Amino acid sequence: MAVTKRKASATSEAPQKKVKAQKPQEQPSGKKTLFGKAIEAEEYEDEQEELEEQPIRDDDGDNQDAMDIDQAGPQKPKMSSKESNAVKKQLRDQRRAQKPNAEMVMPAKKLWEKLRLKEQPKADRQAIMLEMMGLIQGKVQDIIFKHDMSRIIQTCLKWGNEEQRNIIAGELVGQYLTLSKSMYGRFIVVKILHYCPKYRETIIKEFYGKVRQLIKHKEASEIIEDAYATYANAAQRTALVQEFYGPEFRVFKVDDKKTLSEILEHSPAKKESIMKHLLETLTGCMEKGTIGFSIVHRVLLEYFEHASAKEIQDMLDVMKEQAVEMLHTKEGAQVAMFCLMHATPKDRKAMLKTIKPYVLKICKEEYGHMVMLRLFDVVDDTVLVNKAIVSEIVKEMSDIAKDKFGRRVILYLLAGRSPKYLSPYSIELLAKGDAVRANTSKKDAAVRSSELLNYISPALVSLVATKARSLISEPLACQVVYETLLRATGDKQAAVDALLELAAADPKESTSDEPNPLLQMPTDRFFKSLVQSDYKEPKAEPSLHFGKALLAKISPYLGDYVQQNQSAFIVLALTENPETSEETKKKLAPHKKTIEKLLKGKGEKEMVGTRLVLKNL
Template sequence: MPPKPTKRRSSDDSAPAPASASAASKKKSRPNSSAPQSGPASASAGVKTAADKKKSIVAPRDEKKAALQRQDDEESDGDEGEGWSDLEAEADEAFEDYEDVDEDGEDGMDVDGEDADKTPAQVAKEARDPAAQRESREKQKELKLLRKAKDPVYPLVQALKKSWEKLRRSDLPAVDRTKLMAEMMSAVTGNVADLIFKHDASRIVQCMVKYGNEKQRLLIANELKGKFVELSRSMYGRFITLRFLKYTTAARPSILAEFRGHVSKNIKHMITSYVLESIYADYCNAKERYHMIQELYHPRFRQFKTDEPLSQLVADGKVDKKQVLYNLKQVIDPVIAKGILGDLTLVQRAVLDYLDLASDEEKTALFEALHPELVAFLHTREGAQIAVRALAHATAKDRKTIVKTFKDYVMKIANEEYGHWVLLEWLATVDDTKLTATSVVKEFDMNQIPESKYFRKVLLFVLVGASSRHFAPVVLDQLIPAGKKDAWKRHCEVLDYASGAIVDATRESLVEWLKDADLGTFVVEVVMRAHLDDAARADIIKNVLVPAIAAGERDATLLRNVKSMVQYHEHWAKNQAKAKVKEGMTEDGHKELSERTRATSALVAKTFVEAAGKELLQALATSEGTFVSLALAEGEATKEAVVPMLREVVDEIEQGESKGAALLAKVVKETKV
C-alpha cells in the first residue's frame, strides 16, 4: 500500500506537550489563525492557504481509509496483505495531487521553518504566485524521487516501464513482442513477488501474463505460488490473479486449490470477494460451486467436502440447522451492508439456502434488509429467485415499498432474462391491481415490443396468465402464488388496465409482426385475448388484416398466424384439456374463459369471411392460403358460408400444388351444408 499523507494538526487543536525544547519553540512560533489580526493580516484572516485546503481534504480521506481498513482487518481475522476498498481507490484518484505530501507535511507552503514568521496574508500571497507554485512543485518532485529511490526495485520498475510501453501496443509485430517478452522475463525472474503489490509494476506483470507464452506464464505463476490469496486482497494485485485464471489453464487448478478453505473469510472482503465470484461463476462446474458454498455452512466443510444437498445434511443431523443459519447470516449481513450483494452470485446462492431453512420471523428480518436492494441483484438467476420469494412473503405495505424502488427500472427489469420473472410474480401475486396499473403497467414502453422477447413474455402473462403454451415449466415453477384475491378476477382487472395500450401498439404494426414467428404468436394473443368490444376487434380484422392480404400479402408465417386466429378456440381447448395449470386459474374462471374464446374465435372467423368475400377466399384456396381456407371450411361458425364458395373452384383446388390442397378438396366435397 502506498504511503499515506500524514495529517497535520490544525492550529486550533489541543496537543500534548512537546517532547523537546525545539518542538516547543516551533509550536510557539506558529501564528494562531483564530486570533484577531491588525492591518493587512486582518483582511486576509479568512483566506485559506493551500495547506489549509489540503488538510481539509486529506484528513477526511484518511479517516475513511482508516475506517474501511479497520473493518476489513476485523473481518479477515488479522490477515495481512489486504487491498484498499473501491472507495479508497476513488479517493486516491480524486486526490492524487495530494499523495506526494511528505511526512513533515511538505507541500511547498510550510507553516513551520522558514514560513513560521510569515503572516497568513503573506502566505496566501505566495500561494497565488506562479513562480512560487512552480518552485513548490519542483521541490515536491525531488522529494518524491528521493523517497522512491529508497525502494530496492525502483530502478527495475523504471526500466520495465520503458519495455512495457512497447509491449502493450496492439500494433507491435509478433517477432518483436516475443523478443521483448524474453528480455522482460529475464529481468523480472526472482523479483515478481516484489513487483505485484505496486500499482504501476502490477500492471506490467499483468501485461506480461497476457502476452507471454504458456511457459513464461507458468514461470511467473510458480514465483507467486502460495501467495494468490494474499495477492487477491490487494487492490492492484487482484488483477494478476484474474489474469492467470483467464490465460493460464495449466496454473488454474493450483490457484483454485489455494482458495480452498478461505472462502468464508474472504467473501466478505471488498476486493477478494470479486476474485472469488469470478472463480465461482467462470471457472467452476456445478460440483465445485457447491463445494465453495459449503464452506459458508460450517467450518468442517473447509477441509471435508460432500455432495449431499444441504437439506439432506440437516435432515440426517450431520450439521446443526441453527449453526448453519448463524454461519450464513454472518456472511450475508456484511455483504448487504457493503452494498455488493448484487455482484456476488455466490452469496445470493447462500441467501437462498438461508431462506430454505429459516423460520418466518427470520425470513421477515432478512427481507426487510433486502427490500431496498432487490432491484440491484434481480438481474441474476439467484437474485431473481430471491426477489420472487421476497414479493411472495411481503405484506401489502412491504410491496408498496418494493415497487417504489422499481419505479424507474420497470422496463430494464422487463428486458432481462431473469429479471422479468419478478414482474411475472408481481402480476400473479399482488392483489392491489390499481397499484399494479399505476406503478408497473403504466411504466411499460410499448415501443420495445418488437426488440425485447422478455418484455413480450411479461405482456403475454398480462394477456393469458401462467400458460404452459407460452412459458416453460422452469419459469412457472419459480412463481409463488400468494395473493388473497380471486386469481381470475385479479387477472381480468390488470388486463382491463393494459389492453388499450397493448392493442394500440400492436395495431400499428400488425401485418409486419404477423410475418415474424415470435411476434406473430404475440399478435394472435393480443387479437384474441385483449379486452376489446366486438366492434373494435372486428375493425382490426376488417380494416387492417384483410386489406393487407387482398393487396398481395401471402407470407407463409402470416397465413399460418391467420389460421391460428380463426381456429383459436379449438387449439386452446385441446391444450387446456391436458394442461396442469388452467389459464382460467379457477373453475369459474376457466368456464368463463372457455366461453369467451369460443365467441371471440367465431367473431374473428365470421368477420374475416365477410371482409374477404368470395373472390379473395377462392384465391387463397387455390394458392398459398390453403390451410386458412381449410380452417374456415371446417369451422362451425363459417363452414356454411365458405364451403359453397369453394365448391365452385374445387377442381382448381385439386389441381393445386400447395400443401393441403387435396385435404381441402376432400373437405369441400364431403361437407354437407
C-alpha cells in the same frame, strides 16, 4: 538607499519559525533604534516616512535574489529551456535509480510500450516477450503491488504463451490471497484465472478458510465471485459456499454433501448454528453492498428454503429494498420471489417502489421476468400494481411484446400459467408459492387476475390497432396479438379492423417492404389460428367472427391464396369454419380445375394445404 539594503539583507535568508515578538529594549533618552541601530529621533522619523512611501511589490523575493547575487558575486548566466529540461531529467533519473529494482523497471516499461500495441506483428511480440521474461523472471513477487508494474504483468499474461504465463503464475503461488485484497494486484489474479487453467485450483484453494471475510472485502469480493461464477467446478463451488455455514465448515469440507439440504438431512442438530451464521454473514454482505454476487444469491436461496417464518422476516427486514439488485441470476430471482411471497403488504409496497424504475429491464431478464409473474400472483393491491408496474409495462409494451422473456410477462396477464408459453419448470416454480400465498394474501387469485387483465386490456388493444404490422411480423409478438384478441376485455374491434385492413391488400402487390401478411410466416399461421378461434379451442370470448370478416376482405383473391402453400391453410380453415364453409367453397368452385392442374405431377408432401382444400371441395 541604506535602509532598503538593510531590509533586503534581513529578508534574504530562509524563512524561520515565528518567534513571539519582544518589546524593544529601552534606549538612552533622545535616541531611537532602527534595525538594531541607534539613531537620532529626527533621523528615525525621516527613515519611517521614506519606508512608508515605498510601494509593496509582488516580486520582493526575486528582487531579493538579485540583491543577494549582487552582494555574493557575479550572477550566473540564465539557462535555456532545453538545458533546464535536461537538468530536470537528470534529477528524475537519479531519483528513479535509487528505487528498488530500478535496473529492471525502466527497461520493462519501454518494452511494455511496444508489447501492448494491438497491431504489433506476432513475431515481434514473441521477441519482446522473451526479452521481457528475461527482465522479470524471478522478480515477479517484488513488483506486483506497484501500479505500473502490475499493468506490465497483466500485459505479459495477455500476450505471453502458455509456458510464460505459467512461469508468472507459478512465482505468485502463496501470494494470491494478498493479491486479491490489493487495489492493483487483484487484476493479476483475474488474468491468471482467465489465462492459466493449470493454476485455477491453486488459487481457489488459497481462498479456503477466508471466504466469509473476503466476500465482504471491496476488492477481494469480486475475485471470489469471478472464481465461483466463471472458473470453479461444482466441487469447488460447493466448498466455497460451505464456508458461509460456520467455522466448522471453513476447516473441514463436506465433500459428499453438495447442498445445505443434504447436510441438514445428515446432521439436523447443526441447523440452528448454521442458520445463525448464515444470517450474520448475509447481513454483513447486505451492509457491504455485495448482494449482487451469484455466490451470495445461492446462499440466500438456501437460507430462505430452510428458514423459519421468524428467520425469514429477519432477513426481509434487511434486504427487502435490495432484492431488485439480484434479479439477473437464477438463484437471485428465486430469492426475490421468496421475498414477495413471504412479505407483509407493507414490505411488498416497499419492494414495488424499488422495482418500478427497472420494470423494462426486469421484464426482459432471463430469470428476472419470473419475479414479475410472482408479483402478479401475490400482491393484493392491484391498484398499486397497476400504478407501479402495469403502467410502466404499457410505456414500453411494443418492445416487451417482441422480447423472448418480456412477452411472457404480458402473456401471463392474458393466459395465466399456460403450458403453451411457460415451461413445466416455470409452472412448477410458480405453483410452489400457492400454499404460502393462501396465508399471506387475502384476495382470491381469480379476482386478482381479472382486475389486472382489465387494467392492461385497453392498452393492448390500442397497441394492436396502431402497430399491427410490426407486431405480427415478429413471431413472439404474434403470440401477444393472438392472446389479446382472444382474452383481452372490452371492445376489441379496433384491433380486428387493423388486422383485416392488412389482409385486404392484393397479394399480387406484395413487396419486400410491405409483404402481404397472408403470404408470410408466421403471420399466415396467425391468421389461420384467428379463423379457427371461431369454432375451435381456444375460442375467443366473445367470438370475434373473424373468419366471416376475413372472407369478406379476401374473397376476390381466394384463387390466388389457395395456390400458395402458406396462405392455402388459411383458406382451408375458412372451408372448415361453420360460418364461412359454404360461401368459401362456392367461391372456390370456379378455381377447382386450376387447382387440379397445379397439383398434377406434384408429390404428396408438396403443397399440402392446397391439396387439403381441394379435398374439401
